Amino acid sequence: MKKEFKVIAELLPNNTRVLDVGCGDGSLMNLLKEEKNIEVRGLELNQENVQQCIHKGLPVIQGNAETELHQFPDKSFDYVVLSQTLQAFYNPEEVLKNLLRIGKSVVVSIPNFGYWKVRMKLLFFGEMPVTKTLPNTWYNTPNLHMCTIKDLFKFCYEKNINIKQVVGVNEDKTSLIKKRNLEIKNLFSKLGIFLIG
Amino acid sequence: MPSLAGLFFWMNRKIENINKIIITKPLKLDCGKTIKNFPLAYETYGKLNENKDNAILVFHALTGDQFVTGTNPVTNKEGWWVTAVGPGKAIDTDKYFVICANVIGGCMGSLGPKDTNPENNQPYGLDFPVITIKDMVKAQESLLEHLGIKKLLCATGGSMGGMQLLQFCATFPDKAFSAIPIACSSSHSAQNIALNELARQAIMADPVWDNGKYVSKNVQPKNGLAVARMVGHISYLSEKGMQEKFGRKLQEKADYEFSFNADFQVESYLRHQGYAFVERFDANSILYITRAMDYFDLSKQYKGGLVEAFKNQDTKFLVISFSSDWLYTTKENKDIVIALNASGADVSYSEILTDKGHDSFLLNEPEFLKTLKGFIDSMYEKFKNEKRI
Numbered sequence: 127m128k129k130e131f132k133v134i135a136e137l138l139p140n141n142t143r144v145l146d147v148g149c150g151d152g153s154l155m156n157l158l159k160e161e162k163n164i165e166v167r168g169l170e171l172n173q174e175n176v177q178q179c180i181h182k183g184l185p186v187i188q189g190n191a192e193t194e195l196h197q198f199p200d201k202s203f204d205y206v207v208l209s210q211t212l213q214a215f216y217n218p219e220e221v222l223k224n225l226l227r228i229g230k231s232v233v234v235s236i237p238n239f240g241y242w243k244v245r246m247k248l249l250f251f252g253e254m255p256v257t258k259t260l261p262n263t264w265y266n267t268p269n270l271h272m273c274t275i276k277d278l279f280k281f282c283y284e285k286n287i288n289i290k291q292v293v294g295v296n297e298d299k300t301s302l303i304k305k306r307n308l309e310i311k312n313l314f315s316k317l318g319i320f321l322i323g
Numbered sequence: 324m325p326s327l328a329g330l331f332f333w334m335n336r337k338i339e340n341i342n343k344i345i346i347t348k349p350l351k352l353d354c355g356k357t358i359k360n361f362p363l364a365y366e367t368y369g370k371l372n373e374n375k376d377n378a379i380l381v382f383h384a385l386t387g388d389q390f391v392t393g394t395n396p397v398t399n400k401e402g403w404w405v406t407a408v409g410p411g412k413a414i415d416t417d418k419y420f421v422i423c424a425n426v427i428g429g430c431m432g433s434l435g436p437k438d439t440n441p442e443n444n445q446p447y448g449l450d451f452p453v454i455t456i457k458d459m460v461k462a463q464e465s466l467l468e469h470l471g472i473k474k475l476l477c478a479t480g481g482s483m484g485g486m487q488l489l490q491f492c493a494t495f496p497d498k499a500f501s502a503i504p505i506a507c508s509s510s511h512s513a514q515n516i517a518l519n520e521l522a523r524q525a526i527m528a529d530p531v532w533d534n535g536k537y538v539s540k541n542v543q544p545k546n547g548l549a550v551a552r553m554v555g556h557i558s559y560l561s562e563k564g565m566q567e568k569f570g571r572k573l574q575e576k577a578d579y580e581f582s583f584n585a586d587f588q589v590e591s592y593l594r595h596q597g598y599a600f601v602e603r604f605d606a607n608s609i610l611y612i613t614r615a616m617d618y619f620d621l622s623k624q625y626k627g628g629l630v631e632a633f634k635n636q637d638t639k640f641l642v643i644s645f646s647s648d649w650l651y652t653t654k655e656n657k658d659i660v661i662a663l664n665a666s667g668a669d670v671s672y673s674e675i676l677t678d679k680g681h682d683s684f685l686l687n688e689p690e691f692l693k694t695l696k697g698f699i700d701s702m703y704e705k706f707k708n709e710k711r712i
Contacts, residue, residue, distance in 0.1 A: 176673050177694055180641065183701030187660060187672040197661040 130317055131157055133293050133300055134207060134233055137321050138164060142204035145169065145228060147191045148211040152179035159184070167203070169194070192216060195224040207233045210259075210317075214268045219285075231290065231323040238294075240274030240312040259316050275318035276308055282322060291321040341389075341396065341432045342366060346465045353618075356452040363462055364432025365389050365424040368408065369416035371470070376710055377703065378472045379414060380463070380499070381423040382480030382487035385612055386555070386604060388431035389423045392416070397431065398603050406687045413696040418703075419476065424466050426459040426487070428612050430605035433462070437538050437605045447607075448535035454611060456483075456619045460491045467498065474500055476706050477699055481505035481684035482651065483612070486619050489659065492640075493621060493632040500709075501639040501702040503695065505684045506648050508655040509629055509662065510620035515650060518558055519613035522551035526606045535607050548606040549597030556596045561647035561680035565589065629662035636663070639705075640670040641698045643691065645683040671698070 131154045138144060140162045146155050149168030152175075158164040168186035170176050179186035189197075191208075192215050206229030208221075213236060215221045225232045237259040238244075247255035254264040262268070273281075275294065282289050292303040294315030303311040303318070341364050349359040366389040371378060381391055381404065388395070392402040392409045408414040408421055425433040428451070436451035443450075467475070478499040480488045485507025492502050508515070529547025531537055537544055560568070569589035573579075576586065585591040625631040640663055644656035653674050663670040675691045677683045683691060 173673070173676065173690065176671075177690070177697060180671055180673065180694055181697035181701060183705055185639070185669050185671045187664075187670065188674050189657075189672070197657070197664055199665050202664070202667070 128153075129295055129298055129300070130209065130235055130319065133295060133319050134209065134235070135162060137233055137291065137293070137319070138162060138205055138207075140164070143167075143202075145198065145203040145206045147195070147206060147208045147225065149175070149179065149184075149186060150209075151175050152182050152184040152186065154207065154209065155179070155184045155186075156182060191221060195221065195228065198228045200227055201230055203229045205229050205231050205233060209235045210237055212236055213271045213273060216270065218271050219281075222287075226287065226323050229323060231321060233319065233321050234278070235317055235319040236273060236275070236278060237269075238275050238312065238315050238318050239272040240276055241316050242313050245313075257316075274312055275303065275315060276312045278318065278320060279305075279308060282320070287322050289320065289322050293319040295319065343432050344466060344469050346462060348465060350458065350461055350465075352452050352458045353455040354453045358427075358434065358452065361427070361434035361462075362432060362438075363424055363427065363434070363466055365422060365466055366391065367423075367470075368392060368421040369419055371420040371472070374707075374710060375472055376474075376476055376706055377418065378420045378422060378470075378475050379699070380467070380475050380478040380491075381408070381414075381421060382460075382463070382478070382484035382491070383423060383426065384480070384482035384484045385609075385616065386552075386600070387484070388429065389425045390431075391421060391423045403685065406685060407692060407695060413692040414479075414699060415696075419699070422466070422470065422472075424463045426612065426615075427462045428454045428459070428608060428615060430608040435605065436535065436607035436611055446538035448538055449607070451607070451611060453614055453618075455615050456486050456490045457494065457624075459615065460487050460494060463487075464491070464495055464498070474498060476703055477501045477503065479503040479505065479695075480507075482507055482681065483616050485651075486511075486616065489621055489632075490619070492636065492638050493624070496636055496638065499638050500706045501641070501698070503641045503643065503698065504656075504659060505643045506645055506651045506656065506681055507659075508619075508651050509632075509659050510622060511617050512655065516617045518554060518650075519617055521554050522613055523610050525550035525554065526609060529606075532606060535610075538605075538607070543601055544606050545598070545601035548601045548604070548609065549594070551606075551609055552597045552600040552604075553593040556593060558650045559680055559682040561649065561678055563647065564678045564680050567678065629658070630665045633663050633666040633668050636666065636668040638668070639702060640668060641694075642670065642672045643684075643694065644672075644674050645679070645681065645688075645691075646674055646676045647678050648681040648683065650681040 143165045146168045149170045155166040176188045206225045212218045244255040294303045294311045295317040343362045343364040349357045351357045387403045390402045392405045410417045425431040427434050436447045440447045485504035488504050526547040529544035532544035572588040574588045574591040622629040644653040660672045
């Protein structure tokens with residue numbers, strides 16, 4: 127199980143209602159359902175992934191988060207989860223707004239473009255970074271709006287979005303990110319997980 | 324080929340031998356009339372297990388019947404959903420007990436316009452009461468009672484079958500553990516009403532139809548009925564699918580005949596489908612069933628609209644649509660999903676990418692059949708566990 131999913135599962139209380147946007151093959155939904163008795167729903171674009179969720183008995187709606195979030199009523203979920211997809215939307219701001227409308231709180235995780243290896247690659251080699259969390263090259267990456275943990279922090283402040291908790295993940299290590307350690311964590315976290323709303 | 328009258332006699336005789344129950348409980352129809360002591364023909368496949376938790380109810384579409392799979396004993400052709408239902412198939416009859424009933428208004432043994440009206444000992448014809456999807460569904464619920472099934476593992480149906488299913492879930496919210504509406508709509512669109520009207524007008528324009536009184540003369544308005552069927556067949560395909568299947572190919576000839584015979588393969592296909600159909604279906608039944616479809620508007624039955632119709636649903640839904648279906652579009656199917664979501668129901672949705680149009684649900688579409696199987700099998704595990712608790 128991915129460390130990221132464990133962290134997300136820890137952020138979510140038992141017996142809640144959760145929408146997993148971009149739920150993939152349903153791994154996270156399964157974890158939440160089995161271990162936390164969470165009532166899960168998924169939204170997923172890829173047909174093969176949708177089928178896998180259905181085989182596992184997980185409720186999933188095939189659709190595009192960019193255009194089809196309107197179907198979910200206001201505050202119809204306790205939490206909405208968006209794992210490592212924010213950067214791939216044409217309009218991440220609009221998507222985030224929608225997530226905050228649907229969920230009472232939102233969990234967003236991003237691959238951190240401020241991670242030191244990523245910065246090194248660009249600074250010393252002058253190439254777009256390819257790492258484990260960013261496995262694609264510039265011409266075939268689905269990522270349109272890469273950002274850093276610091277960027278998302280700033281975004282939330284500017285848009286008056288309440289930040290409840292931020293967790294930095296580096297392999298198996300996790301740490302809480304606050305304003306005071308933001309610079310250093312922005313350098314050493316591969317992944318940032320934000321609980322907002 | 325036997326004469327049409329002879330064929331009718333032969334079909335009627337065969338129909339005498341099919342499974343049916345007589346529903347004695349009076350059924351008050353939406354039109355205000357009441358029917359009682361009427362036959363409902365049905366067929367079952369597989370075995371109902373001891374816990375009675377493996378029953379799947381299938382609702383058939385406009386021109387379907389209760390013979391879902393195997394050989395239809397009346398037409399001697401394969402059942403209409405042989406691709407999905409049978410031993411080892413997506414709806415596995417080695418594992419599940421599959422039930423399907425002929426809708427009332429139909430012509431395969433359930434009460435319909437070609438039956439005798441007890442009031443005058445004449446065939447009903449247009450004296451048959453106008454029925455609705457809700458009436459059809461209520462009659463079928465009596466069958467479940469007769470079979471001793473309190474809760475179905477699953478109910479499913481495509482096209483009009485899906486419409487019956489939505490009505491069934493709204494009217495009897497605790498009767499199905501899971502439901503799979505396929506390529507359907509919660510209210511018939513203007514385009515679909517128009518196409519149905521075209522079919523009805525074709526039948527009524529045939530002089531043999533004679534205001535529906537043809538039945539007592541043992542004839543059938545086969546020209547009108549065949550045209551009605553051709554309209555249907557066009558709407559079941561997609562533009563791309565039709566182009567790929569037929570293109571401008573000629574029917575067993577090298578060049579145009581410069582006549583009005585079926586030069587093109589697509590013409591020949593339509594004529595074949597049209598005239599094969601008149602041998603197994605009653606023209607008045609088409610009038611009545613298409614009318615029931617046109618009147619279907621689930622949101623109209625509930626004050627709060629569609630969301631209200633699905634309130635308090637414990638049923639787990641899987642809605643399936645086909646990308647090239649222009650008769651019951653992805654948009655219409657998604658509207659069902661949106662309403663189910665808004666009412667808090669447990670709903671999944673999948674759009675199958677295919678060029679085969681509305682017909683896809685009857686064809687061997689691997690992605691569709693895999694999805695169907697995955698859902699039903701996982702629901703069976705859940706249902707068994709729930710019953711144990």
